[in-house]
Amino acid sequence: MKEENLIELIHKRLTNALTFDEREILNILLKDKVNQRLAQQIEATWEKSFDYRNDFSPNVELGLSRLKSRMKEEEINFPKIVTLQKNKFWLRISAAAAIIMIGCLFTFNQLRSSLDWQKITVSDTAKDLILDDGSKISINEESELKYPLEFSFEERRVKLKGEAFFDIAKNPTKPFIIEAGNLRIRVLGTSFNVRNYGNEDLAEITVRSGKVEVTDITGGFTQILEANDQLIFDKKRMKVHDFSKDDNLNALAWWSGELSFKSVQMSKVKLAIERTYNIELEFTNSNILNCPYTISNHVKSDGLENFLDVLETALAFEEIKKLNNRKYQLIGGRCNY
16 A cells, blocks of 8 residues: 555544544554554654644645655656666655645644643542533543633544543534543543543543444554443553453442442452542452452442441451551451352
C-alpha cells in the first residue's frame, strides 16, 4: 500500500472516521516499525497543534505552493530510468503528502481549538458535571477533566486524567470521545467508568450500559466493550492485561455507592475496597488474600468502619489497627470455608 494511503488512514483514525475494514487494514500496516514511526510522528504533530496559540494562522497556500515547486524540481532532477532514484523520488512525494496532510490536520485543529476549553480539577471530593449536550459526568478524587464549552460539529471530545463515570447523551451523528492517556474511548450513548491515573500502571474501562470502542492510539488494539465488560490495559507493556465481566460493577462503587461480592477472592475484594474508600489495607497473614468472601455493602450509608467491623468478625482477625489516615493493618485471621 502506498504511503499516501497509509497517511490517509492515520488521518481518519485521528478524526475517528475509520470504517471497520479500514481499521483492520491499518492495524496490519502498523505492525511494521517504519509505519509505526510515521504514525507516531503524525499523531505527535496532531497533539502538538493544540498547544499553539489560537491567534496563529498558518499560511497553508504558501506552504502548498513551495511543496509543489520542490516536487516539480525533484521530478526534473531525478532520472526515471534508475530504480533506486525513482524510489527516492516516491519517498519524497510521500513525505510531501504527509506534510500536506499534517498541514490540513493542523488547520482543522486550529478551528476546533478556537473553542474555549474548561478544566475541572477534583482533589478530595467527587464532583458532578452536566455538559451542554446533556451528558453527565461524575469526576472522582484526584482527577482532572478538560472539556469545551461548546462541542464542534463533528464530535464531542473531552480529556481525562484520573477516574470518571460517564453517562453520555445519545447522538448517533456526533460521537463522544474521551482521551485518557494513550487510550481513546468512542461512544454514541452509554454509561461507563474510565480509570487512568498517571501514577498507576493499569488503566481500566468498565461499561455499565450500551457499548463503547476502546482504542490504543499507538496501534496496539481496538476492542468493543458491552454492558458489564471490563478491560484492563497495562500502560507499561502497552497491551491488554485483562478482559472480563464485572457482573456486580464493583469498579463503579465510588460512584454508585454499592459493593457486592459473592465468593470473590479476597485479593480482589481488597483492591475494590482500597479504590472505593481511597485507603490501603495491609494483611499480616497473606493467606487471607486467597479466601473467598461474600458481602453486600452500601458504601455511603454503611461506611468504612462498619465494613471493617463485619470483615473482622467474618475472617476472625485478631485486630484491625489504623496506622494513619489512609492505612489499616489487618492482623491474623483465617478463612471460613
